[in-house]
Amino acid sequence: MSDEEGLPDRDWPTLDRDLNRLSRLEAAGQHTARPLVGIGLSMVFVALAALAAAVLTGVGAGSLPVIVAAAFGAYMALNIGANDVANNMGPAVGARALSMAGAIAIAAICETAGALLAGGDVVATISKSIIDPASLDGGPETFVFAMLAALLSAAIWVNLATWIGAPVSTTHAVVGGVMGAGVAAAGLAAVNWPTMGSIAASWVISPVLGGVIAAAILAFIKARIIYVDDKIAAARTWVPVLIGLMAAAFAAYLALKGLKHVMHVSMGTALAIGGAAGLVFGAVSVPLVRRQSRGMENRNRSLKMLFRLPLVISAALLSFAHGANDVANAVGPLAAVVHAGSGGGIAAEVAIPLWVMVIGAMGISFGLVFFGPKLIGMVGNQITKLNPMRAYCVALSAAVTVIAASWAGLPVSSTHIAVGGVFGVGFYREWDTARRARQSATARPPAERLAPEERGRRRLVRRSHFLTIIAAWVVTVPAAALLSALCFWALTLVG
Structure with missing residues (x-):
């Protein structure tokens, strides 16, 4: 018996196997080519940013630094989107x-809205007063x-960190x-070392504070909701x-x-606004x-449903605030170059042109779309296992820690806080699991107790990622400084 095409029935399995092989090859080819598409579109965006700078500032010898700065700023914005935004969305995706x-x-959407609506009209040209402009003897050209x-x-350092899978502070x-x-331009005396000391202190303060607060919130949820007989009744009271x-x-x-870029908000006013919103x-x-x-x-799976919507809303709000705050990392130096290139010289603060802010906002969004999934997966899934309740603790910790640090006048990194919150939740779960195991160990025969090797295998935080991330945090400032000195010397030789 044969079909309408004249092929015997026994030939169909062979054809199906061949078609399946072709389908797998096609899928593998698409998966391999996907990163190249992101790289290609990113290069197009960088080129369009440089072209926009050329059109808006006029092509000429004096505009070349502005065009180059626009390309570098676009590249930096892409890397901020690829790395930093994972801290806001990773826990929600992991849960x-x-x-x-x-x-x-x-x-x-939220990053773009935050950058354009509340990103500010003025930024400091010297990031956090790191160097003294008066120490740059070469004038505006050296400054540029x-x-x-x-x-x-x-941008290069954040790109490398994203490639190895380490969430780092773009601000640092x-x-x-x-x-x-x-x-490189003026020697060691040009650096404001007390400010650098406070930034170095934030390497420890940010993750520890974020982790402790996240662990404390999780401990409260476990004590008041999870470890009670009637979980649903407790949830109706405490959620x-x-x-x-x-x-x-x-x-x-x-x-x-x-x-803060739109209006002056004191700590007292912010707390009053927060109290009213909370009520x-x-x-x-x-x-x-x-x-x-x-x-x-009456089980834990039901409780997770009650935390999903608050978690989604908190992730969106974190992204809005991140876009408003961290867009200056990409466009602040670019705005300073635009100001200097237009004859304004070196200024402590400059106004950000709208087209500069658009480059920063769009670059963050494109970087997130093209390259963000890798770090989102790292923060959400690979450090420790998250569910909506644990991820909620991380998000709430990020907001509370920033407020506490602002009140105390401590410099902190939102990246370190969020990732520290993930570590805090994981390490608290390890401690709580071990504590409960010790309490029940007396009821077990010695033969049934876990060996130390088995307890180590059941750790809830992956130590390899922990060490990689900590190492990346420690070397971010010195690595970026060394790269910057090399780039400065190269630019002076070319210029």
């Missing part, structure tokens, strides 16, 4: 409250070369770049309180970080939580 595509879409070197070196990369260029706390923290966080959202969430929890089974 499966958001899909990867949903997280990227929300983050791209220093800013170009700082941008390029910071820019600081290291400015410091390295200042040392609205936690939602109100989240609303209060994020309202104050956005007032301090996201709106309103906490009261509104009471009937919503009761309705959502109706009919739920």
Whole structure:
């Protein structure tokens, strides 16, 4: 018997196997080519940024540094999107409250909105007063070369960190770049060493504070909701309180970080705004939580559903505040070069042209779309296992830590806080699991107790990622400074 094409029935299995092989080859080819598409589109974006700078500033010998700075700024913005944004969306994706595509879409919209709506009209040209402009003897030309070197070196270092899978502070990369260029241009005396000391202290303060607060919130949730007999009744009491706390923290966080460029907000005003928001959202969430929890089974899986929406909202708010705050890392030195190139000389603060802000906002979004999934997966899945409750603790810790640090006048890194929160949740779970195991060990025969090797294998935080990330944090400033010094010397030779 044969079909309409004249092929015997026995030939169909062979044809199916051949078609399956071709399909697998095609899928493998698409997977291999996908990173190249992102690289190609990124190069197009960098070229378009340089072209926009040429059109808007006029092509000429004096505009060449502005065109180059626009390309470097676009490259830096791409790397910020690829690395930094993972800290906001990673926990939500790891907890499966958001899909990867949903997280990227929300983050791209919120990052762009934060950069354009609250990114500010004025930024400091010397990042965090790292170097003294008066020490640059070469005048505006030396200053321009220093800013170009700082941008390029910071972008290269963040790119390398993304490639090895290490979330690093882009702010620290820019600081290291400015410091390295200042040392290359004017020597060690040009650096504000007390400021550098406070930044070095933040390497320890940020992750430890974020981890401790995240662990404390998780301990509260376990004690008041998870480890009680009637979990649903406890959740109806405490989840609205936690939602109100989240609303209060994020309202104050956005007032301090996201709106500081639009209006002056004191700590007292920010806390008042946060308190009002917490009361309103906490009261509104009471009937919503009761309705959502109706009919739920008395187990932990049910509790996870109650934390998903607050987690998604917190991730979106973190992205908005990040776009408002960290866009200056990409466009601050670029704005300084534009100001100097237009005859304004060296200034402590400069206005950011709209086209410069657009380059920063679009670059962060494109970097997130093209290269963000790698770091989102790292933060969300590969450090420790997250669920909506644990990821909620990380997000809330980020907001509370920034507020506490601002009140105390401590310099902190949002990247270090968020990743430190993930580590804090993981290490607390290890400690809590070991504690509960010790409590039940007395009831077990000695033969059934776990060997030390088996306990080590069951660790809840992957030590390899922990050591890689810590090492990347420690070397970010010196590595960016060394790269910046090399870039500055190369630019002076070419120029």
